Amino acid sequence: CSKFLEEDPKGFVTTDNFYKTEADAVNAVTAVYYLLNQGGNGVQTPYNTLFNTGLNFECDDEFPGPGATNPDVRSMANLLHTSTNLRVYELWQQHYAAVKKANLAIDNIPAMTTVGDALKSRLIGEAKFLRALWYFNLVRLYGDVPLITHVQNGVTATDYAIERTPSAQVYDQIEQDLKDAADALPNSYAAPDVGRATKGAAIALLAKVYLTKASLPLNLTAHYQDAVTTAEKALSPAEGGTGTFGYALQTDYSKVFLPAYKNNSEHIFSAQFKSGSSSSFLTQGNNQNPRSIRTQVPGLAGSYADQTWFYTVDDATKPGGKDKFFSVFKLYTSKDKRRDVTFVTNFKSPTNGKKYGGLNDPTISGHKVDSIPYFNKTWDPGTTAFTSESAANVAIIRYAELLLIHAEAENELNGPTAKAYASLNKVRKRAGLDDLTAGLSRDQFRDSLYLDRRLELVFEYQRWFDLVRQKDAGGNSIFVKTLQAAGKPNAQDKHRLHPLPQQEIELNPKLEGHQNPGY
Amino acid sequence: QEVIKGSVKDEDGGPLPGSSVYIKGTTNSVLADANGEFSLKAAKQFPFTLTVNLVGYKAQDVDIYELPEEPLDVTLKIDNVLDEVVVVGYGELRRKDITGSVASVPVELKAQPVSSPERLLQGATAGVTVTQTTGQPGGGVSVQVRGNNSITAASDPLYVIDGFPINNDYSVNDAGVVDGPKLNPLSFLTPNDIADIEVLKDASATAIYGSRGANGVIMVTTKKGSKTDRSSIVYDGYYGVQEVIRTVPVLNARQWWELRKEAYVNTPNGKAPTLPAAGAFKYDTIGEGTDWQKAAFTQAAVQSHSLAIYTGSERTALAISGNYFNQDGVLRNTGFKRYAMRFSIDHEVNEKFRITSYVTAAQTNGKVAPNAIVPNLLLTSPAIPVYDTLGNFVKNTSTDSPLQNPINSLLNQVNESRTSRLLANVAGEYKIADGLALKVLLGTDIVYNRQNRYLPNSTYEGNPSGGVGTGGIATIGSQFTSSWLNENTLTYSKVFNDKHNLNVVGGFTAQASKTQGEVASAAVFAFDDLTYNALQNGTGARTPSSSSVNWQLASFLGRVNYVYNEKYLLTATLRADGSSRFGSGNKWGYFPSAALGWNVNEEDFLKDVRQISFLKLRVSVGTTGNQGIPPYSSLGQIAPNRYNFSNTTVQGYAPITVNNPSLGWEKTFQTNVGFDLGLFNNRVNVIVDAYNKKTTDLLLNAAVPGTSGLSYYDPNTNPSQQSTVYQNIGEVSNKGIEVALNTQNVVTNNFQWNSILIFSKNVNKIVSLGPGVDRIIPTISQPSVLQVGAPVGSFYVYQTDGIIQAEEAGASALTPQANKSAGGQKYKDISGPDGVPDGVITQAYDRVLIKNQPGTNIGFTNTASYKTSFGDFDLTVFFQSNLGGKLYNNNRATLELGTGYYNGSADMLNRYTSTNTNTDVKEAYQDPAVTISDRFIEDASYLRLKNLTIGYTLPTTWTSRIHIQRLRIYGSAQNIATWTNYTGFDPEASFSGQSLVNRGIDNGVYPNSKTILGGISLTF
Known part of the structure; x- marks a missing residue:
């Protein structure tokens, strides 16, 4: 009788039957990458639109368009979000889901006798790299977070009660994981493994970690030195580094993003996207793409859920001395090649060849509307019929940013030295810009550098982190005043951290009373 | 002329004076005298039927083939519902001997023209809440017995059809392809085939079904043949027309365009200008525009034809029936069809051995309306035409955020579900000794579901x-x-010393089910002609x-019924x-369960109280x-967990759930007290029950912290992608009272009027x-x-507080929305982090918490019949009501956004403007996100004239000439009038399917319809 009642599932494997073979080990690590792409139909994952709706919208570059009808998203975009906000919860939960998959690999693989030492070491290195990445995001988004480095198999909520770990300790773990990963990982991969974490990726990310620690709010400026030293380990000799990874800027800025050139020498580590032939259930496509495409263009499926954020600035050339349609688009100078790669002002219909521009309405008087720029960085010319199948990767760290990290850390450490100028100008040159004016002060150099970061990395989920990090000449945060000047009057200092999800506090008694200030 | 003489007696041989004796189909009648004797003129033609009637007794028909030589002796039996045999689990009991709470669907309500049998329970049985969750033909019905015990586990009762516990899970006929409301797995049964429906409610009645009994048990008994050599052939058929109950008033094109322009002007230019290019549509000269609802709703036919043969011989009873049912939907291109046949045989092989078998086979085909259709009928701008200038469907109907053209989707999508179901069992019963019988049953339930879906090139969603x-x-x-079922039960039934009535059942049962499914799909088709029939033509894999x-389920069961001296009962x-x-x-x-009953009327002190015909007190626990x-x-x-390297897909694997070896039962402990009272020769019957249920160790798919890393997305079970683990935690209580009142108001020879009043109230609390x-x-x-102390299905929402006035506008305006200017929606500042309002x-x-649960159920049925020489007339008037429930009207919330991206409700005509400041409707503004507030929580109480039927039965003197035993024609109307303040389509067909948690949310489901039909019932 007991046999009769036993469950023997045929449609899936149970935990008892896993972590046995070499293939299991590889598959377990592949699963750690999973949340870089897509968590399933209808779910936003961090690098597949969630950082857009839950992070970019809070900044001064972007805003939810008419296609974004989620109240949580819109309240976040207006900086009215609280601890019960859906995106606040999703960001938290998905990062921990990814951490768990990393912990599973890190805990289970060492004991597996079927896996050779070299592969074992690489696999654990990959998992550690990813764990470091997820914790780096968590600690920047929420501050002190529960640091979990081993698998938990609890059943009840209280089994998972764990307190916040001071961010210094979280950073220690991140650094340790990245150092371990750098030791274990290869310089590069051949097909079919291109896209996995490499040694260079671990080093470059570590440089970024050091720079972040040295910046606001931690302000541990001693780490500027670590940032410079570490960045130089990854920079190629042509850029004054000792790296042997072959990293280089693409000469053509557009090639950085086009799927045809994915995983090129500029990509240090990217979330991998792949086109399918249609919008299928288990898509690997970049869902960011259709969200920024205008609706009603024949041949293109666009939902216009992400739009450029327009705000009012003083402009004597405009009626009333104000430009009511200022946006990041207008910050690009006419020479800057990045603008027309990053944005389009009209979409050419693949069906009828006509161009479809801004959704403006001349019938209402008083609104003489400028061209509407649409974000275009995830454009995939190969999948116009299925715009959500864009194969455009999302760069998590690319060489241009490494140069900017190097320039910034060097400037903060030693002032605008030739080294700092060289790294920044390398990026400006590729954009078609002149070298930065010589002889700037450290503060002037910093401001210029951050402007170039914004223009270079817009739509790549960097702006919010930069707004949090950046300081003015007095060493104070620019966060509140920048956002308020950009038409976001609700911006407050507390927004530099997200609230801990309310639900999490209610389920985990050890978080009670430890909400981030102001929420 | 010949005279017929006779006498009327009761079962003890005593005379029954005042009995009425009449010849059927005539006005020829007479009353029996003080000795119970009568004489009346015979009809002109033989044969004819004599009917003998007396209040409190069962009417008796006597067929007269020739003039009798001796006076007739007519014996009338007491018409006592208490002597009726009621089907309970694994056996039958006299109603008199039942100690538990068991309700039956009254005969008056069994003949309603419904598409599936459990709909007959609505308003007909106390303690059963039936909600038609969708108007989709063949669609779902939510049935709850005495509230819901559960939160995330199943809450529907167990259905037992002729002894076979069937799988009623909605997934059983859902291959997972069709988009839209799930089809009802019970719709394979023909309501015409149903003889009786009993609802087992308390623990004493349901405990015999143990692990599946907590949500109540619905026992369905089908019609059987009779062991006589009289055959009857019965045809039942009706044809009717349905229409949507109401439509929701929305703006016309001109009004929408005004709203849109206003929203544009009101919104600071932080938003992109989003009006469509001039010339794309000529809005400024537009008039009424498209009425999307009118374009989608239609008058729809419904028809049913059943043919049944009931026959038998001395040792065999046989019933064979067939049914064709076809209901078109009030939404175009939707509908439901059923082809069903049923066969039942009961054969006594010899005195000791008896075999019974039932076979039901049915094919049901549903054409389902996709979920987005109904909301889009309301939200799509009326300025968009259905067709473009070339006569093609407009695909993308919105001016900004994309909506599909709902008419195009409705007419051109393929969205169909076809189910074949075979339910068959055979049972052998062997009398081992006096009173001792062994029954072995073998049965199978086989369900094959096939679903097809095609989104054509010509639609937005397909391309x-x-x-x-x-x-x-x-x-x-x-x-x-x-699935297969094997039941082996041993029954011992014996009366000792005329006083000790013992009935014992014991047995062992086993049931197992296996489900295998597959889904295949392809995309990118050069043309739409072949729809889903040639996947290989699609170039998109x-x-x-x-x-x-x-x-699997294995069980041991046992039950003892003991009655002492007809007075004291124990189960x-x-x-x-x-x-x-x-x-x-x-x-x-x-x-376990136990129950005690006391037939108080059998006691000496009540024997002489003539007004009380029956009184039983009951108490049960279990x-x-x-x-x-x-x-x-x-x-x-x-x-x-998929990913890709080198632009090639690779499959990763990781756990998504945790092993929980201690996961066990959800347990419901229930106590019940009640009484059954019959007054004035049982002309008034009252059944009252009160119960208290406590469900512990809930099978709660309970949230755990997100740091658990447990997260997976499933559109059906976990749409919010929360971290959850199935655990046995939590407790829910349900307390309630039920009253069923049945009265025979007027009983005369030719006129009868009965009323049934059903009242039940359940209070649910977490x-x-x-x-x-x-x-x-x-x-x-x-x-x-879900809040401790509140019912499941409550709301947690902002409280609106009028409109932001000019002096309140600005950064500190009390609203979580972007619009903080005058005319925006204002909300109440309840509290802040420190427990006081913080501005x-x-x-x-x-x-704030707004408690909500299904309200008080009331059913009120009146039936009247009037006999005349030119036929019998019957009338049924059935009102059904639910009072006190609330609904969150999600459609209205979107229709009041006032963005102009979507259409608005007619209320938006009264929106705040610089000249219309005294209003509660906020101004037009381009912030397309709904803020969940109490404004959209509406009272969903309703009173409905559920059924009105007028029937006419021709006199047998007429019909017998054409060899028809009985011919009744009738006209019937369902849902013909509804009184409610709810502003959505319908207060009933608004629930979110089977989900208990979200059942208070009206997401724009397929609306209910009203029906007028005519039918004929014919017995040969």
Whole structure:
């Protein structure tokens, strides 16, 4: 009788039957990458639109368009979000889901006798790299977070009660994981493994970690030195580094993003996207793409859920001395090649060849509307019929940013030295810009550098982190005043951290009373 | 002329004076005299039928073939419902001997023209809440007996058809391809085939079904043949026309355009200008525009034809029936068809051995309206035409955010579900000794479901980019479920010394089910002609899927019924169930119950109180269980996690659930007290019950912290992607009272009037959600909440507080919305982090609990019949009501956004403007997100004239000439009038399917319809 009642599932494997073979080990690590792409139909994952709706919208570059009808998203975009906000919860939960998959690999693989030492070491290195990445995001988004480095198999909520770990300790773990990963990982991969974490990726990310620690709010400026030293380990000799990874800027800025050139020498580590032939259930496509495409263009499926954020600035050339349609688009100078790669002002219909521009309405008087720029960085010319199948990767760290990290850390450490100028100008040159004016002060150099970061990395989920990090000449945060000047009057200092999800506090008694200030 | 003489007596031989004797189909009648004797003139033609009637006794028909030589002796039996045999689990009992709470569907309500049998329970049985969750033909019905015990486990009752507990899970006929309301797995049964429906409600009645009894048990008994050599052939048929109950008033094109322009002007230019290019549509000269609802709703036919043969011989009873049912939907291109046949045989092989068998086979075909259709009928701008200038459907109907053209979707999508179901069993009963019988039953339930879906190139959803030959998505799926059942029961039934009546049942049963399914899909079809029939033509490959799910149940059961001297009754039941669904350490559960009854009227002190014909007091107590969770919920499951390297897809694997070997039963402990009272020769019958249920160890798919890393997305079970683990935690209580009042108001020879009043009220409350957990918000973006102390289905929302006035406008305006200017919606500042109002409106501190649960159920039925020489007339008037429930009107929330991206409700005509400041409707503004507030929570109470039927039965003197025993024609109207303040389509067909948590949310489901039909019932 007991046999009769036993469950023997045929449609899936149970935990008892896993972590046995070499293939299991590889598959377990592949699963750690999973949340870089897509968590399933209808779910936003961090690098597949969630950082857009839950992070970019809070900044001064972007805003939810008419296609974004989620109240949580819109309240976040207006900086009215609280601890019960859906995106606040999703960001938290998905990062921990990814951490768990990393912990599973890190805990289970060492004991597996079927896996050779070299592969074992690489696999654990990959998992550690990813764990470091997820914790780096968590600690920047929420501050002190529960640091979990081993698998938990609890059943009840209280089994998972764990307190916040001071961010210094979280950073220690991140650094340790990245150092371990750098030791274990290869310089590069051949097909079919291109896209996995490499040694260079671990080093470059570590440089970024050091720079972040040295910046606001931690302000541990001693780490500027670590940032410079570490960045130089990854920079190629042509850029004054000792790296042997072959990293280089693409000469053509557009090639950085086009799927045809994915995983090129500029990509240090990217979330991998792949086109399918249609919008299928288990898509690997970049869902960011259709969200920024205008609706009603024949041949293109666009939902216009992400739009450029327009705000009012003083402009004597405009009626009333104000430009009511200022946006990041207008910050690009006419020479800057990045603008027309990053944005389009009209979409050419693949069906009828006509161009479809801004959704403006001349019938209402008083609104003489400028061209509407649409974000275009995830454009995939190969999948116009299925715009959500864009194969455009999302760069998590690319060489241009490494140069900017190097320039910034060097400037903060030693002032605008030739080294700092060289790294920044390398990026400006590729954009078609002149070298930065010589002889700037450290503060002037910093401001210029951050402007170039914004223009270079817009739509790549960097702006919010930069707004949090950046300081003015007095060493104070620019966060509140920048956002308020950009038409976001609700911006407050507390927004530099997200609230801990309310639900999490209610389920985990050890978080009670430890909400981030102001929420 | 000849005279017929006779006398009327009761069963003891005493005379029955005042009995009426008449010849059927004539006015020729007479009353029996003081000695019970009568004489009346015979009819002119033989044969004819004499009917003998007396209040409190069963009418008796006597067929007269020739003039009798001796006076007739007519014996009338007391018409006592208490002597009726009622089907209970694993046996039958006289109603008189029942100690538990068992309700039957009254005969008056069994003949309603409904599409599936459980709909007959609505308003007909106290304590049963039936809600038609969707108007989709063949669609779902939510049935709850005495409230819901559960939160995330199944809450529908167990259905037992002729002894076979069937799988009523909605997934059984859903291969997972069709988009839209799920079809009702019970719709394979023909309501015409149903003889009786009993509802087992308290623990004493349900404990015999142990682990599946906690949600109540619905016992369905089908019509049988009779062991006489008289055959009857019965035809029942009707044809009717349905129409949507109401439509929702929305703006016309001109009004929408004004709103849109206003929203544009009101919104600071932080938003992009979003009006469509001039010339795309000529809005400024537009008039009424498209009435999307008018374009989608239609008058729809419904028809049913049943033919049954009931026959038999001395040792055999046989019934064969067939049914064709066809209901078109009030939404165009939707509908439901059923082809069913049924066969039942009861054969006595010899004195000791008897065989019974039932076979039901049915084919049901549903054409389903996709979910987005109904909301889009309201939200799509009326300025968009259905067709473009070339006569093609406009695909993309919105001016900004994309909506599909609902008419195009409705007419051109393929969205169909076809189910074949075979339910068959055979039982042998052997009398081992006097009073001792062994019954062995073997049965099978086989369900094959096939679903087809095609999104053509010509639709937005099939080809969002609108390119040539770039779209078309075809999906097919099928699912095959076969289950078997074996029941072995031993029954001992004996009366000792005329005083001790003992009935004992014991047995062993086993049931197992296996489901296998597969879904295949392809995309990118050059043309739409072949729809889903040629997947190989699609150039876009899509990943197929398959699945396999098994479950098993093994049980031991026992029951003792003991009656002493017809006065004192005792029932004791125990069932032990082993279920595969639970953790390895917790497979078995034990479900005991006990009940006492006292037939007080049998006591000497009541014997002489003539007004009281019957009085029974009942009390019962017991535990039943619920196992309604998906199989394998206790196992740690490794799930695929895809990624790609070198632009090639690779499959990763990781656990998505944790192993929980201690997962066990959800237990409901129930006490019940009640009485059955019959007054004035049982002309007034009252049944009153009060119960108290406490459900513990809930099978709660309980939230755990996100740091657990447990997260997976499933559109059906976990749409919010929360971290959850199935655990036995939490407690829910249900308390309630039920009253069923049945009166025979007027009983005369030719006129009868009966009334049935059903009243039930259940109070549901969450007692606990586990240690330290006070509140769970299952889906953050929805208003539903689980809160300790409140009923399941309550809301947690902002409170609106009028409109922001000019002096209140600005950064400190009390609203969580972007619009802080005059004319925006204002909200109440309930609290802040420090427990006092803080001047800002936040989700965490300014939402309030609004308790909600299904309200009081009332059913009121009146039937009258009037006999004349030119036929019999009958009238049924059935009112049904639910009072006190609330609904969150999600459609209205979107229709009042006032963005102009969508259409608005007619209320938006009264919106705030600079000249219309005294209003409660906020101004037009381009912020297209709904803020969940009490404004959209509406009273969903309703009173409905559910059924009005007028029938006419021709006199047999006329019909017998054409060899027809009985011919009745009738006209009937369903849902013909509804009184409600609810502003959506319908207060009933608004619930979110089977989900208990979200059932208070009206997301725009297929609306209910009203029907007028005519029918004929013919017996040869």
